[in-house]
Amino acid sequence: MLTNRSKQVVKREMTWFEKAYFPAILSGLSITIKHFFMKKATVKYPEVKREFAPVYRGQHVLKRDESGAERCTACGLCAVACPAEAITMTANERKKGEENLYREEKYASVYEINMLRCIFCGLCEEACPKEAIFLTDRIVPSTFERDEFIYGKDKLVEPIDQRVDVSKRQTPAVLEFKKDKHFKHNKTYLDKMLGKAKKH
Amino acid sequence: MDPLLIKAIIVLIIFAITLLVATYSTWGERKVAAFLQDRVGPNRAGPGGLLQPLADAVKMFMKEEIIPSVSNKWLFILGPCISMLTALMTGVVIPWGGDITLGGQTFNLQIVDLNIGILYLFGVVSLGVYGIMIGGWASNNKYSLLGAIRASSQMISYEIAMGLAIIALVMTTGTLSLKEIVQQQDAGFANIVYQPLGFVIFLICAFAETNRAPFDLPECETELIGGYHTEYSSMKLGFFLFAEYINMFISSAVIVSFYFGGYNFPFQHELGLEGNWLTIVQTIVFFMKVLGFVFFFFWVRWTLPRFRYDQLMNLGWKVLLPLALVNIFITGLTMWFLGKI
Numbered sequence: 001m002l003t004n005r006s007k008q009v010v011k012r013e014m015t016w017f018e019k020a021y022f023p024a025i026l027s028g029l030s031i032t033i034k035h036f037f038m039k040k041a042t043v044k045y046p047e048v049k050r051e052f053a054p055v056y057r058g059q060h061v062l063k064r065d066e067s068g069a070e071r072c073t074a075c076g077l078c079a080v081a082c083p084a085e086a087i088t089m090t091a092n093e094r095k096k097g098e099e100n101l102y103r104e105e106k107y108a109s110v111y112e113i114n115m116l117r118c119i120f121c122g123l124c125e126e127a128c129p130k131e132a133i134f135l136t137d138r139i140v141p142s143t144f145e146r147d148e149f150i151y152g153k154d155k156l157v158e159p160i161d162q163r164v165d166v167s168k169r170q171t172p173a174v175l176e177f178k179k180d181k182h183f184k185h186n187k188t189y190l191d192k193m194l195g196k197a198k199k200h
Numbered sequence: 201m202d203p204l205l206i207k208a209i210i211v212l213i214i215f216a217i218t219l220l221v222a223t224y225s226t227w228g229e230r231k232v233a234a235f236l237q238d239r240v241g242p243n244r245a246g247p248g249g250l251l252q253p254l255a256d257a258v259k260m261f262m263k264e265e266i267i268p269s270v271s272n273k274w275l276f277i278l279g280p281c282i283s284m285l286t287a288l289m290t291g292v293v294i295p296w297g298g299d300i301t302l303g304g305q306t307f308n309l310q311i312v313d314l315n316i317g318i319l320y321l322f323g324v325v326s327l328g329v330y331g332i333m334i335g336g337w338a339s340n341n342k343y344s345l346l347g348a349i350r351a352s353s354q355m356i357s358y359e360i361a362m363g364l365a366i367i368a369l370v371m372t373t374g375t376l377s378l379k380e381i382v383q384q385q386d387a388g389f390a391n392i393v394y395q396p397l398g399f400v401i402f403l404i405c406a407f408a409e410t411n412r413a414p415f416d417l418p419e420c421e422t423e424l425i426g427g428y429h430t431e432y433s434s435m436k437l438g439f440f441l442f443a444e445y446i447n448m449f450i451s452s453a454v455i456v457s458f459y460f461g462g463y464n465f466p467f468q469h470e471l472g473l474e475g476n477w478l479t480i481v482q483t484i485v486f487f488m489k490v491l492g493f494v495f496f497f498f499w500v501r502w503t504l505p506r507f508r509y510d511q512l513m514n515l516g517w518k519v520l521l522p523l524a525l526v527n528i529f530i531t532g533l534t535m536w537f538l539g540k541i
Contacts, residue, residue: 032502040238044243
């Protein structure tokens with residue numbers, strides 16, 4: 001009743017016309033032959049790939065900043081926000097001379113996401129104050145062993161020479177939302193991104 | 201050349217063509233099924249998936265051959281053999297084309313012109329049930345047995361209506377030879393004009409006899425896990441499936457010969473073709489008609505759901521049998537009024 005699409009079913013004797021079956025069979029045959037000439041729904045996979053939705057949430061990436069230092073400061077907000085408890089990390093202090101590697105004074109020496117637990121909801125991304133973790137349009141590949149699904153920093157942190165594009169996840173609405181949190185250290189980055197978004 | 205040698209060559213050619221058509225029916229079936237469901241079907245092996253039957257055959261041959269330890273071994277092997285044999289034997293009496301002249305000698309494209317062709321056809325078709333019955337029985341499996349029981353009762357029930365539909369046809373044509381039936385349709389109209397009701401009954405019974413949907417109860421996957429061929433694997437399973445496709449091809453050929461003018465087509469004598477050329481064109485036309493019916497078999501399979509068993513029996517005994525009798529009565533009455541008897 002909620003959808004207003006419910007139909008009252010009537011159980012009655014079939015008329016002679018309906019009992020003859022042939023009209024029904026012919027109409028069925030005409031329906032199927034129409035489908036014979038219709039456009040096919042098949043996507044021939046390896047040659048043609050179906051495009052993801054712009055908001056598709058796939059495998060995570062740990063972003064680096066413009067100079068190539070890891071943005072994550074191991075605050076643990078993503079782990080707290082995660083409803084599936086898929087994220088775990090170990091924090092460590094940045095040594096002298098490692099400024100080009102890690103952006104903040106504290107960094108995650110171990111950062112693991114269990115891809116079998118993860119439900120790809122994107123709450124980690126929402127919780128992150130450092131714009132460090134994003135979900136991308138990459139698919140988590142299948143493997144034979146369970147422990148291979150626990151992704152460490154080797155798989156999560158983006159390589160310096162192969163940056164992962166996450167601009168699809170940074171829609172103006174998202175940036176506006178992030179701006180409301182007033183994280184001072186992100187101000188410059190956000191302003192830059194917002195300026196870019198406005199130009200589009 | 202020796203007439204016997206020529207006959208042997210014709211037999212071989214028809215044998216090969218029957219097998220080829222049956223092989224590519226599997227491909228055609230999958231393609232038609234896919235197209236009717238808005239898919240594209242097999243398209244990986246060769247262009248358009250044309251090599252798919254070859255790949256299937258390789259698969260069938262390479263699979264492990266399992267003979268259940270509790271089965272009756274010889275009957276288990278005999279089942280698919282009988283199915284295949286009877287399926288191939290029916291092609292003998294079908295007139296595939298007219299006369300062909302080679303080096304001054306005239307040969308007919310029919311293998312044997314039996315004067316009791318229709319009776320032979322029915323005899324062989326009713327033998328076909330033994331393959332399924334023996335196979336299902338020898339498997340020593342309750343699902344196979346259920347499938348075999350269904351197959352035998354279904355085939356026997358529908359053979360009656362089928363035979364009665366043909367009796368009306370024999371009344372109008374006055375012959376049991378398939379060649380004569382086809383030649384009569386050259387002079388007059390195709391038999392479907394005289395026997396529309398008989399054609400419909402025969403068509404429905406042909407579906408039931410070949411165990412095709414919506415009458416595929418003997419092998420219904422959802423209830424009987426494959427029915428009579430549950431225990432079969434490897435090429436023995438392949439034989440059962442193959443026999444079904446051959447049966448479909450042959451019964452299409454029979455329907456075309458009986459009701460759709462066989463190898464004749466309208467205005468064939470006005471084309472100015474003579475002798476061999478006319479025969480070749482006629483044979484091509486015949487095959488096109490047959491393939492049209494094979495397509496119809498596919499089309500129906502992927503449109504109609506399967507009957508329930510009591511519905512199947514009701515249709516056979518309470519609808520088709522009385523209709524066939526009425527058809528004979530009407531035919532006789534009409535012929536009496538027209539003064540033909």
